[in-house]
Amino acid sequence: MQENYSKLNNLIGWIVFAIAAFTYVSTLEPTASFWDCGEYISTAVKLQVGHPPGAPFFQLMGNFFAQFAFGDVTQQAYMVNMVSGLSSAFTILFLFWTITALGKKFSKHHGELTQARMISIFGAGAVGALAYTFSDSFWFSAAEGEVYAMSSLFTAIAFWAILKWENEVEKSPKAGRWLIFIAYMTGLSIGVHILVFLTIPAIVMIYFFKNKEVENMRQFILYNAIAVVVLGVVFAVIIPLILNSFGKLEIFFVNSIGLPFNTGTIFMLLILTAAFGFGLISTRKKELPLWNTLILSILFIIIGYSTFVTLAIRSNANTPIDENNPEDALSLLAYYNRDQYGDWPVMYGQYFNAPLDQRTPFTDGTPIYEKDEEAGKYVVSDDRKGSVRNFAKSHTGFFPRMWSDDPGHIKNYMQIAGIKNKEKKPTFGQNLKFFFDYQIGHMWWRYFMWNFAGRQNDDQHHYEVTQGNWLSGIDFIDAIRLGPQSNLPYHDRNSPARNTYYFLPFILGIIGLYFHFKRDWKDAWVVTLFFLMTGIAIVIYTNHKPFEPRERDYAFVGSFYAFAIWIGLGVQAIYEILAKKFKGNGSAIATSALCLLLVPAIMAKENWDDHDRSNRYTARDIAKAYLDSCAPNAILFTNGDNDTFPLWYIQEIEGYRTDVRIVNLSLLNTDWYIDQMKRAAYEAAPVPFSFEHDQYKQGTRDVVYFREDPRVKGRWRVEDLIKWIKSDDPSTRFKYGENQLQYYPTKQVRVDIDKSEVLANNVVSEKDTSRILDYIDWDLNAQLLSKRDIMVVDLIANNDWSRPIYFSVTVGNSSKSFFWLEDYFQLEGLAYRFVPVKNETPKGSTDFGKPNTDIMYNNLMNNFEYGNMEVPGVYLDETNRRLSYNLRNTFGRLANQLVDEGEKEKAIEVLDRGMEIMPEEKFELNYFIFSMIEGYYKAGATEKARAIVDLFADRLDEELAYYQQFKGDDRAKVQQETRSAASYYQMLIRMVQQYEYQGKNMQQMQDTEFFKRYQAALRPLGMA
Secondary structure: OHHHHHHHHHHHHHHHHHHHHHHHHHHOOOOOOOOOHHHHHHHHHOOOEOOOOOOHHHHHHHHHHHHHHOOOOOOHHHHHHHHHHHHHHHHHHHHHHHHHHHHHHHHHOOOOOOHHHHHHHHHHHHHHHHHHHOOHHHHHHHOOOOOHHHHHHHHHHHHHHHHHHHHHOOOOOOOHHHHHHHHHHHHHHHOOOHHHHHHHHHHHHHHHHHHOOOOOHHHHHHHHHHHHHHHHHHHHHHHHHHHHHHHHHHHHHHHHOOOOOOHHHHHHHHHHHHHHHHHHHHHHHOOOHHHHHHHHHHHHHHHHHHHHHHHHHHHHOOOOOEOOOOOOHHHHHHHHOOHHHOOOOOOEEEOOOOOEOOOOOEEOOOOEEEEEOOOOEEEEEEOOOOOEEOEOHHHEEEOOOOOOOOHHHHHHHHHHHOOOOOOOOOOHHHHHHHHHHHHHHHHHHHHHHHHHOEEOOOOOOOOOOOOOOEOOOOHHHHHHHHOOOOOOOHHHHOOOOOEEOOOHHHHHHHHHHHHHHHHOHHHHHHHHHHHHHOOHHHHHHHOOOOOOOOOOHHHHHHHHHHHHHHHHHHHHHHHHHHHOOOOOOHHHHHHHHHHHHHOHHHHHHHHHHHHOOOOOOHHHHHHHHHHHOOOOOOEEEEOOOOOOHHHHHHHHOOOOOOOOEEEEOOHHHOHHHHHHHOOOEOOEOOOOOOOOHHHHOOOOOOEEEEOOOOOOOOOEEHHHHHHHHHOOOHHHEEEEOOEEEEEEOOOEEEEEOOHHHHHHOOOOOHHHHHHOOOEEEEEOOOOEEEHHHHHHHHHHHHHOOOOOEEEEOOOOOOOHHHOOOHHHEEEOOOEEEEOOOOOOOOOOOOOOOEEOHHHHHHHHHHHOOOOOOOOOOOOOOHHHHHHHHHHHHHHHHHHHHHHHOOOHHHHHHHHHHHHHHOOOOOOOOOHHHHHHHHHHHHOOOHHHHHHHHHHHHHHHHHHHHHHOOOOHHHHHHHHHHHHHHHHHHHHHHHHHHHHHOOOOOHHHHOOOHHHHHHHHHHHHHOOO
8 A cells, every 4th residue: 555655646746746837837927027037037047146145046047947948049038937937836746745745644643544545645735736836926936037936946845855854764774864955955045045944943843853752831942942043053154154254264364464365265165174074074983973964964055055156256257247246255245144235123123213322323334345456455445434323222122113214114104003103112012013914914914815815906005905905705704804895896806816715725724724733733833833934934034114115925935835735634634524424435535626626726717817927028028118218329227126127138138239238226326336337248338437446436435415615606517526526635525423524515517518429429309409508507406415326427427428328217206316307308218318408397297308209109109019918818917017007108298299299190190009009908097098188189089089088987987986885984995096086087077178178167067968977976975
């Protein structure tokens, strides 16, 4: 029976793997996705250096898979995505074997392993593994080239391996190899993501339960505490200590002894080799197998971690993407520790309103070293003296959950925790309220229920009842939290991301959890510890601020994996209950089949349409559109992940428009990034910054403050301002405490314009040549300039119109975001071009710049591709839709400008194209549609305009009718949505009045059918 069990266990496991692999490969995104995927694909295919703390093993695997594109650059992203798809499928395989291993132990409590019990074990494995296969968060990561899928694989392997050790330890003297294998997997996984560390406490507890008796609660608590300490040692001691030792020895050998660079690194490597060699030989001679295994385990963690050496090697090659430039042991430690992101309190620290300590407001940080090739030593680039804020003890405390002093975060802290006094230290009760309401409820429990109860839609949730909540599909239960579930508006009821499982996966998991504790509390506690460490522990450690820029469910898939184990064991629990009444195999077959239909089958059916990314190319094509908005040899400023990483991908991998130099403004505050911008990349020339490295290295000119100087009269030439900022003259400094801070004496500068250069470089179109200015008066309306601000000013001062300068439209929506240059912008697609022509922006408007109709028409109608966004069946999630709305706005702006220039037919063509590629079924009508409606009206296409107006009104009627169902105090839950819908309706009324009922005032409008419709929709809400 045992031999037959093993064969079937392997066979069925591989069948489940095949189902998962088919699912993920069928739904893979064929190219880069938004967020970090473009960066990961670019750094994998060309082995470059991504953001800290790095993912070198993922990159090596991605590079290996990319070879199977056989030189077809358009398929390399798909092959890197395949790494995630297959990693996820293998995760499912190991989950199946984990469930069957635990299930087999579970069954031993009921007697011998009968054929019926075998069927129930395999049914449990299939149900649990397939439920996780089709779960929302895990499937999301399986379809894109990111690290979380491979990280899940390492987690699954590590947990499965400790069960193999547990099974063999009493049978084989070689069982210790499984512990060494786990250590190696842990080391390798650091080169993917550190989430696998969180399995260590569960692994340690299995070791304790196998070797120690738990006689009382005190012992139980002690073993769990040791398990957590082991996690801390591996995560925060072993790797950082070794890297720190490399750094200390490197500085000592180079700076103190005068040996060449990397001598200390080599010597430390020899020390490690000798230490491990001595330890292994001596423990073997003394027959200390436990210590020998421990030393081998640490060694294999380091061997696995050694993939990080590839980052230093590639960084020394100065690859085009070389984030943080980790070329040596010193910089690699900072890279691993994510120093650039700063730190935050976890168990003790400041609250959001903590003032600085009056006596010692600042303390010293760790000095930053950099290589000085000429001197042949490491020099301190930033001593970081007085760089760390020291908060007053009066506003610090235990377990501070509300700690960020960002004004937006403070506002949300106060609202969520019910804080009235901004200055008063929050009570511990308010602190816990925020922890449970937001960090547990919003940032974990909501995601957990998405996966095992259902999901309302894929809109990002900021406490709205209509966006991003979990949803069961059982209306009377959902209505308690979310309000009425009948007569939902069109896009709410038809969202592909509206997935309901009726609590069935959740209930089956709870049954499994209960019976697991009842039958084998030790194994149940191990799974619980796994569940807590990969869920609640992440919440505690990351200490999330309200609100995150995107949903973070992908970070908690480990806890969902653990719960899937209980879903599987729930099948066995139900079988064992039925087996008491029904003998034979029938109850096992029926239970397994029924659970397969009620859990994974329903989840697959519900989730397929909104997890199928096949044939979606929006990220790639929008990236192309950004680049195609630029003239040859341009410099394009971007700001965020989604207007940068896809552009990196399309240039680095597909070699598209490599003449455009992308400059990310967020990274421009770092010296290593400025260094890279000053180097040529592919067809793009260096960015003409005039500063030398020593003038912007870390700790130098990080911030320059404005300080009025009575000696300065009138405007300065921008070149003179840069000369002042570059100067090391003491007169450019002022004393603040013990520090000498640099300042600039005027905010008002002038950019002189050489018209001959403007004309020679075709900066403006022929029709605008008469509008070329003699100079631009530029007001830098800030009290300080950061390093990136200085670099932008320096570029404007030194470019002399020889290189086109662009800002992506997504850089921001304020004058400050665009460095107060918006009155000199020309819109040419998805980017504004800086031109010596004034195109003043109306006050209060964020539609900066005047559209250049010739260039924009050619771009939008001929050059741009749109990623199949209009194709039925191609699903666009919230990120894709949100970023695509920029296109809707761009189409509307171009059309209105064409009308103003007398090109009405062209305007209608543009509007038709905009409506075609962004059909209303996929893209809700919102604020950005008004410019298109207006364009149709102004172009004389009244019927087309009115068709959109009527459709919009239909949708608003549905929304407002739905909000009317909220009664009493519940009406406040949809107050914001109600006001937004009413505002849109009012804008429609004004537009219809302006273009269809010219000459009629609002009183006369009240007799029209459209106005009566408007009143009927708003009157019940008291808003008409």
